[in-house]
Amino acid sequence: MRYELYYWPDIPGRGEFIRLALEDAGADYVDIAYSQDAEHASAAVAAGLDTRHRARPPFAPPYLRAGDLEISHVANILAFLGPRLALAPADEAGRLWCHALALTLTDFTAEIHDIHHPLGPGLYYEDQREVAVRAAATFIDQRLPRFLGYFESVLDARGKRRPWLAGDACSTADLYLFQVVAGLRYALPRAMHAAERAVPNVSALAARVAARPRLAAYLASDRRMAFNTDGVFRHYPELDLQPEPPYGS
Amino acid sequence: MRYELYYWPDIPGRGEFIRLALEDAGADYVDIAYSQDAEHASAAVAAGLDTRHRARPPFAPPYLRAGDLEISHVANILAFLGPRLALAPADEAGRLWCHALALTLTDFTAEIHDIHHPLGPGLYYEDQREVAVRAAATFIDQRLPRFLGYFESVLDARGKRRPWLAGDACSTADLYLFQVVAGLRYALPRAMHAAERAVPNVSALAARVAARPRLAAYLASDRRMAFNTDGVFRHYPELDLQPEPPYGS
Numbered sequence: 001m002r003y004e005l006y007y008w009p010d011i012p013g014r015g016e017f018i019r020l021a022l023e024d025a026g027a028d029y030v031d032i033a034y035s036q037d038a039e040h041a042s043a044a045v046a047a048g049l050d051t052r053h054r055a056r057p058p059f060a061p062p063y064l065r066a067g068d069l070e071i072s073h074v075a076n077i078l079a080f081l082g083p084r085l086a087l088a089p090a091d092e093a094g095r096l097w098c099h100a101l102a103l104t105l106t107d108f109t110a111e112i113h114d115i116h117h118p119l120g121p122g123l124y125y126e127d128q129r130e131v132a133v134r135a136a137a138t139f140i141d142q143r144l145p146r147f148l149g150y151f152e153s154v155l156d157a158r159g160k161r162r163p164w165l166a167g168d169a170c171s172t173a174d175l176y177l178f179q180v181v182a183g184l185r186y187a188l189p190r191a192m193h194a195a196e197r198a199v200p201n202v203s204a205l206a207a208r209v210a211a212r213p214r215l216a217a218y219l220a221s222d223r224r225m226a227f228n229t230d231g232v233f234r235h236y237p238e239l240d241l242q243p244e245p246p247y248g249s
Numbered sequence: 250m251r252y253e254l255y256y257w258p259d260i261p262g263r264g265e266f267i268r269l270a271l272e273d274a275g276a277d278y279v280d281i282a283y284s285q286d287a288e289h290a291s292a293a294v295a296a297g298l299d300t301r302h303r304a305r306p307p308f309a310p311p312y313l314r315a316g317d318l319e320i321s322h323v324a325n326i327l328a329f330l331g332p333r334l335a336l337a338p339a340d341e342a343g344r345l346w347c348h349a350l351a352l353t354l355t356d357f358t359a360e361i362h363d364i365h366h367p368l369g370p371g372l373y374y375e376d377q378r379e380v381a382v383r384a385a386a387t388f389i390d391q392r393l394p395r396f397l398g399y400f401e402s403v404l405d406a407r408g409k410r411r412p413w414l415a416g417d418a419c420s421t422a423d424l425y426l427f428q429v430v431a432g433l434r435y436a437l438p439r440a441m442h443a444a445e446r447a448v449p450n451v452s453a454l455a456a457r458v459a460a461r462p463r464l465a466a467y468l469a470s471d472r473r474m475a476f477n478t479d480g481v482f483r484h485y486p487e488l489d490l491q492p493e494p495p496y497g498s
Contacts, residue, residue: 051399051402051403051406052402052406054406055406055407056346056349056403057399057402057403058349059349059353059356059399068342069341069342069345070342070345071345071349072349072352073348073349073352073353075324075352076345076348076349076352079348080345092318093317093318093319096318096319096320096325096329097305099322099325099328100305100307100308100320100321100322100325103321103322103324103325104308104322107308107359110356110359111369114363114367118363118367118368118380118384119367119380119383119384119387120360120384120387120388120391120392121392122387122390122391122392123387131367131368131380131383134368134380135367135368135369138368138369138371138372139369141371142369142371143369143370143371150300150306150308153300153301153306154300154305154306157300157301157303157304158304
């Protein structure tokens with residue numbers, strides 16, 4: 001089966017969550033973002049979203065084509081690919097749990113996005129920067145430890161013998177968490193440096209994922225896009241944890 | 250199969266998306282919100298979220314127990330229940346599409362929530378009211394027509410002979426959209442009154458769902474909780490579309 005991944009070129013964004021699963025599994029796939037120049041790739045992605053000419057248009061990318069099937073939404077795509085790529089638990093309870101983890105990561109990702117767009121995705125960052133500073137501070141104080149602490153406790157309960165979020169082996173949920181951690185380290189380096197002290201299992205999982213042979217080769221390749229300030233994870237220094245004032249000041 | 254639905258008492262919230270599927274299907278279920286007094290119901294829901302004592306704790310309610318299985322996240326629960334309650338397309342392509350629709354509705358619901366909590370869910374509304382007024386105006390101007398227009402176009406493409414979002418019959422996606430429309434009519438009555446003029450198929454779908462016999466009986470019963478300002482959908486007049494000033498003023 002040759003898969004076709006549709007996502008905007010030039011940003012890793014939510015397409016990268018799918019790319020990591022395909023790369024880790026060594027799957028045969030066409031990446032529309034790379035298959036043609038950026039302008040044509042964008043046009044191909046947009047054509048698939050055209051509600052006037054398509055019976056089941058996705059609301060937004062990423063979407064995946066697999067033969068006659070088309071699947072949209074990151075968690076839906078990962079639930080579809082997981083069993084096909086040997087990246088999902090074999091039993092129903094495990095698959096439902098793996099999907100729940102992916103949906104929690106989807107919610108986490110949306111909240112990470114919203115710190116730079118608290119007034120809505122249709123306004124420029126520059127037009128909501130002051131509100132974003134307040135939203136980011138609240139996120140760093142409350143939501144970042146809440147989400148990371150949740151995954152830490154899940155990993156802690158599983159113990160050293162089963163160091164993955166679901167089942168006995170690496171699943172799409174582990175790859176998803178790895179990419180969220182990578183995105184947070186880029187977007188909020190100071191806040192993440194502080195927060196990771198409390199979640200050693202999460203940091204260890206991210207390292208374990210990054211060391212998987214096919215994924216390590218992908219991450220070192222020029223196919224791995226750098227994060228930038230057009231995607232979901234954006235680094236704006238004013239949104240990060242601010243340095244402590246020097247002693248005595 | 251007797252299902253057990255776990256969700257906070259006293260608010261319809263995201264639990265209602267699950268309740269509607271169970272009620273429409275006439276399923277045998279225990280609703281924890283009603284099975285005991287509110288205090289004990291809240292304690293039962295919270296116990297299921299305890300990360301210290303549970304191997305696969307949900308991140309948040311609602312969650313559903315079905316025999317030995319436990320499923321969390323609205324869309325995950327609906328994807329599980331759909332085929333079991335005859336509320337899903339029979340083919341794989343249809344089920345993947347139905348799940349994608351549910352996930353778009355999940356995103357829509359999160360954005361509806363965020364207009365009253367743009368700085369984060371951990372702060373009181375009163376402490377972010379001014380920002381919420383700006384977020385709501387942006388939502389009403391941009392996101393409300395974007396989401397409603399998407400579902401309108403999907404229904405429009407399906408035509409009069411197949412007046413449901415997925416497959417040949419009512420599915421969990423239709424019930425989900427009905428409840429989002431109901432929530433929006435409560436939360437933003439002026440904005441929704443104006444917006445619905447452009448989406449007659451969505452309004453007709455909501456009426457079609459509400460007229461289904463078992464659902465109509467449920468909606469008229471005292472089991473149907475009223476919306477209030479503690480849930481996802483909240484009515485704060487200052488967030489709604491503001492009336493036009495009188496002519497000449």
